[in-house]
Amino acid sequence: MKSKINFTINGKQTSVEVNLEMPLLWVIRDELNLKGTKFGCGRAMCGACSVHVDGELVRSCSFAIKRAQGKSITTIEGLSESEENLHPIQQAWIDENVLQCGYCQTGFMMAGAKLIEEFSDPTDEDIKANISNICRCGTHPRIISAIKRAASLKKSNS
Amino acid sequence: MERKKTKEQTNPSRRKFLQNVGITLASGSFVVAAGGCQPIRRFIADFASEMDLPSGVKEWHPDYWFEINEDNTISMFSPKIEMGQGTLTGFAMMVAEELDLNLDMVKVHHAETSSGLTDGFATGGSTSTGSMYLPLRTTAATLAGMLKNAAAKIWALESTESFLLEDAHVLNGTDALSFHEINLKTTDWEVPKKPKLKDPKNFKVIGRGFRRSDLKDKVLGKPIYAIDQAYPNMLEAVVLSSPYLESSIKKANTSKAAFLEDVVKIVRTETWIGVIAKNRYAAEMAKRMIEVEWDIPKKWQQDEVLSLVEVGKGKAVNIQNDGNAKKVFEEEEIEYQVIERSYRTPFGSHAQMEPNVVIADYTEDKITIVTGTQGPEIIRNWVAKEFKFKKDKVNVIPTFLGGGFGNPYTQHSEAVQLSKAVRRPVKVVATREQEFQSAHHRPCTHHEFKVAIGAGKKIKAITHNQAFGDMVLEAIPLVKKLLGADFVSAGHGARILYDIEHRNTTVWHNKTPLKTSIWRGVGCFPNGFAVETFMDEIAVETGQDPFEMRLSYLRKSKDELHQRMKRVLETLREKCNWENIPLEDKVGQGIALFEDRKTVVAAMVEVVAVAGKIKVKKVYHVSNPAIVVNREGAKQQVEGSIMMGISASMYEKITVKDGQIEQSNYHQYPMATLADCPEMEVYLLEDEGAKRPYGMGEPPLSVIAPAIGNAIFNLTGKRQRSLPFELEV
Amino acid sequence: MKAFSLLFMGFLTFFVISASNPKLDKAPSFNDSIDQLRPESSSEARNTAGLFPTNEEEKNKSLLAFDVILKVLKDPRCINCHPTDDRPRQGDDQHLHLFNVRRGKTNQGGPIQFCSGCHGDDNNVYSGVPGAPHWGLAPKSMGWLGLSDYEIGQKFISKSSNGQRSPEALAKHMTEDALVLWGWNPGENRKPVQVPFEEFKKAVADWLDNGAHVPSK
Structure with missing residues (x-):
């Protein structure tokens, strides 16, 4: 049974008509054609599918689309104002040359973007304790440096 | 199904500027000799250990490799795949170097197999940068020479001697022509007979540090992976493959699944069932509704599987016999201190983040495949054979890979069959459960060592017996017959490299019911752990400093490798300030030194106990790949x-x-996370006058496990002889 | 048996009844540590819940019923989110919840990873992640993991640690709260609470009707 769900994605009002149990992940990727949010495990374990829903960090493979009604969703594609004017987390990711295969990284950036909202001056321990995403290439040391850099970029921007 | 054309590809003014250039760039070949006697195998083992493998690339004509675009950027088509290891950035650097271009003027794309630019060896073995270093620079230098020759013709000048390349222009002192202008005005290209490579002294790009060329696309979440590709009319599919070892389908009821909304078709074979649907959600949910009874010939248990892989079982091949170790151990007159130890490593998962994705489009006259793979040509050949198509009627379009690490798992056969069944493009994305339960794993290993220590604590003889599960040979019966055991991959790194008088290494090839394959580092992950843990045990048993003891088996040798190993180890000792490390009860130190395909690496690891658990606190790491x-x-x-x-x-x-x-998913296969990230100090060494670089993708891994294990022993006194380590303190 | 917290307010009316019972003054306060829950003299702790006139027979009936309730409270489906520390547990082996999940300021995780980042109002049919309304940890005062039956009983019955609930309120909570009821419908591959719900419901009624006793030391 399909139903219509209305929500905002990256600032734009949208609606989809899908099975209510369909994960937000597949709606974002295949109904809305935004491919930056990744499928990694399908069980909310790896964090590759992380997005923001009403400002909170959510693993979108475990977020049935019915929960999105009336909510505001941000994906990696909506994080920055433009490709030239990047969100501090994305800018820091470039500055620190963080990624390797890159597949899990959009999820990490979404988590990092949320983290610098809560911690204006995060320590290594703050980052280690609060982000549990999985990366196989081993970009961890650069992720930690980039999140700290993003926090200071954010401060100097504001 | 056509690939979305990029701007430069659709531009009508673009042209291939060269038809048939006769440059041949021999990059070596793997000569397989007939016969199966041990000395030949040892020879091959020597050869394989150095992995001076050809790049696997057969076409070296610049017109396959490069295109000059309207904006003067150069498009390069790479037969090697970018899976995160940074190869494409390295290639761009080599091209930029020889063409005197800014790095951002070189755009590297993956070559489709139909371009003819294929790679029979696949991307792996840490060979991409090394094997392409001279050929690719030579090809780029050839292009530079061609551009200069063409410019000379346009200017009606005789000599190109004084020409310079700058910012995608050829300069003659007074005039300048852009690469694009030259391309437009030239129909008859003149190829330089001997392209002149840049003297490394004048390198402006190679040897420096650059950000990755794919960085921004990946930061922006651009659709560059196989899973992101979409085509008109495409359907989504999932495959139900057996989670049991060596099993097939006995009975299956697909009726409930077939009636689920959005399900298009269910395809059943003897070993798998495919569900094709209008969207991924429907396909996956329908798959779960299939009721299957599996035919499981044997319900394997862990102990049974491990007992298959033991020294003394399976096919033995001696791969190192220096001196006469056997005689030393039989000697009765001299009394040696004899130490025997054994080690084990477990099966391991690649656990790369992107599950296998294959998009197939089957039509009457051609098959198109889009996939993330380390071996596009291999897949092309398999598909051509299985579906009885000529190779040139099968095109494999490789994409960026979301991690590789050697995982050969691919559902190309399933995808093509499913596409054939509906005559539409079909995308098959593996579930994480399939990746854990139906894909390949690193085989387990068992190691037995024996050492005879004589006067002055000197090692007189050492033997290593390694048993392993197969990594590649079972798939190539002919080569298996010739080599006898998979020492090329699974046994890689088993030989004792230290300058010890009597050394003997034998490997034991075994089959297990698991599908096993290469995993990052090939044999060097288990062998690095076993050999370097044993060296540490010897140092402890004989009361020697771990650096000093290792150095004593390197110092006197004139062998180039030994000298390089010595340099790396001495550098590590200096960088970690070994002599001045305070003797603290709370921090354990351990070291390891290894060589993998001529790249020499060493590490010193510090571990601590936090809340009763071992944590790696700091890693000092030194590598020498000859050229960076x-x-x-x-x-x-x-x-x-x-x-x-x-x-x-x-x-x-x-x-x-x-x-x-x-283990069906990540919750049962815990992995390191940010919380495990230690401090790191990374040092890179180079060799003066080196001709080409060696790999960096895998060798740095070989020393990590033994250095951690040795550090744990140093902290707790508990020797770690199997993986994963005992972390409770 | 998770997250009593949101039900606090609804049960304030029962406060009057309990406040009138002087015995309850001896009950542990919200801030008491587990050690303080073990009074030197156990006589004072006995009959903490003596809200009603009792006789031995009724008391035994009530305690027998409480044994059944205890089985439920200690079932992994319930106690995994009633830790005495700040880390929820998972699975029948009660391992620490993966991803370094923490209690957070509101017992709902955070500040980055909240429970609701993965858990919805119902079991997720796609990911298999369990869900129920107001998914989260029970407040620390209601932590039971690793405690003795006696200690659990004390924490359970004592208003200062149970969210100001009277025995009636506890009974209602245990048999009607959606998050509690999840224990019998935990979703794929999870064992439901081992005591059948009807048996549990009856035990709760018997416990309440016979004086709402909890074990003495």
């Missing part, structure tokens, strides 16, 4: 190896229970 192309890229590979080494040695283990792999 991209310092940033090489450092990333070291950092990645450190994290993967921590993960694999401290947490990871694939086990079997009741006929299936117990």
Whole structure:
């Protein structure tokens, strides 16, 4: 049974008509054609599918689309104002040359973007304790440096 | 199904500027000799250990490789795949170097197999940068020469001697022509007979550190992976494959699944069932509704599987016989201190983040495949054979890969069959459960060592027996018959490299019911752990400093490798300030030194106990790949190896229970996370006058497990002889 | 048996009844540590819940019923989110919840990873992640993991640690709260609470009707 769900994605009002149990992940990727949010495990374990829903960090493979009604969703594609004017987390990711295969990284950036909202001056321990995403290439040391850099970029921007 | 054309590809003014150039660039070949006697095998083992493999690339004509675009950028088509290791950035650097271009003027794309630019050896073995270093620079230098020759013709000048390349222009002192202008005005290209390579002294790009060329696309979340590709009319599919070892379908009821909304078709074969649907959600949910009874000939248990892989079982091949170790151990007159130890490493998962994705489009006259793979040509050949198409009627379009690490798992056959069944493009994305339970794993190993220590604590003789599960040979019966055992991959790194008088290494090839394959580092992950843990045990048993003891087997040798090993180890000792490390009860130190395909690496690891659990606090790491192309890229590979080494040695283990792999998803296969990230100090060494670089993708990994294990022993007094380590203190 | 917290307010009316019972003054306060829950003299702790006139027979009936309730409270489906520390547990082996999940300021995780980042109002049919309304940890005062039956009983019955609930309120909570009821419908591959719900419901009624006793030391 399909139903219509209305929500905002990256600032734009949208609606989809899908099975209510369909994960937000597949709606974002295949109904809305935004491919930056990744499928990694399908069980909310790896964090590759992380997005923001009403400002909170959510693993979108475990977020049935019915929960999105009336909510505001941000994906990696909506994080920055433009490709030239990047969100501090994305800018820091470039500055620190963080990624390797890159597949899990959009999820990490979404988590990092949320983290610098809560911690204006995060320590290594703050980052280690609060982000549990999985990366196989081993970009961890650069992720930690980039999140700290993003926090200071954010401060100097504001 | 056509690939979305990029701007430069659709531009009508673009042209291939060269038809048939006769440059041949021999990059070596793997000569397989007939006969199966041991000395030949040892010879091949020597050869394989150095892995001076050809690049596998057969076409070296610049017109396959490069295109000059309207904006003067150069498009390069790479037969090697970018899976995160930074290869494409390194290639761009080599091209930019020889053409005197800014790095951002070189755009590197993956070559489709139909372009003819294929790679029979696949991307792997840490060979991409090394094997392409001279050929690619030569090809780029050839292009530079061609552009200069063409410019000379346009200017009606005789000599190109004084021409310079700058910012995608050829300059003659007074005039300038852009690469694009030259391309437009030239129909008859003149190829330089001997392209002149740049003198490394004048390098402006190679040897420096650059950010990755794919960085911004990946930061922006651009659709560059196979899973992101979409085509008109495409359907989504999932495959139900058996989670049991060596099993097939006995009975299946698909009726409930077939009636689920959005399900288009269910395709059944003897070993798998495919569900094709209008969207991924429907396909996956329908798959779960299929009721299957599996035909499981034997419900394997962990102990049974492990007992298959033991020294003394299976096919033995001697791969090292220096001196006469056997005689030393039989000697009765001299009394040696004899130490015997054995070690084990478990099955391990690649656990790369992107599950296998294959998009197939089957039509009457051609098959198109889009996939993330380390071996596009291999897949092209398999598909052509299975579906009885000529090779040129099968095109494999490789994409960026979301991690590789050697995982050969691919559902190309399933995807093509499913596409054939509906005559529409079909995308098959593996579930994470399939990746754990139906894909390939690193085989387990068992090691037995014996050492005879004589006067002055000197090692007189050492033997290593390694038993392993297969990594590649079972798939190539002919080569298996010739080599006898998979020492090329699974046994890689088993030989004792230290300058010891009597050394003997034998490998034992065994088959297990698990599908096993190459995993980052090939044999060097288990062998690095076993050999370097044993060396540490010898140092402890004989009361020697671990650095000093190792150096004593390197110092006197004139052998180039020994000298390089010595330099790396001495550098490590200096960088970690070994002599001045305070003797603290709370921090354990351990070291390891290894060589993998001529790249020499060493690490010193510090561990501590936090809340009763071992944690890696700091890693000092030194590598010498002879030449470093991209310092940033090489450092990333070291950092990645450190994290993967921590993960694999401290947490990871694939086990079997009741006929299936117990781990179905990440919750049962814990891996290192940010919380495990230690401090790192990474150092890169180069060799003066080196001709080409060696690999950095895998070698840095080999020392991590033993250095951690040795550090744990140093902290707790508990020797770590199997992986994953005992972390409770 | 998770997250009593949101039900606090609804049960304030029962406060009057309990406040009138002087015995309850001896009950542990919200801030008491587990050690303080073990009074030197156990006589004072006995009959903490003596809200009603009792006789031995009724008391035994009530205690027998409480044994059944205890089985439920200690079932992994319930106690995994009633830790005495700040880390929820998972699975029948009660391992620490993966991803370094923490209690957070509101017992709902955070500040980055909240429970609701993965858990919805119902079991997720796609990911298999369990869900129920107001998914989260029970407040720390209601942590039971690793405690003795006696200690659990004390924490359970004592208003200062149970969210100001009277025995009636506890009974209602245990048999009607959606998050509690999840224990019998935990979703794929999870064992439901081992005591059948009807049996549990009856035990709760018997416990309440016979004086709402909890074990003495």
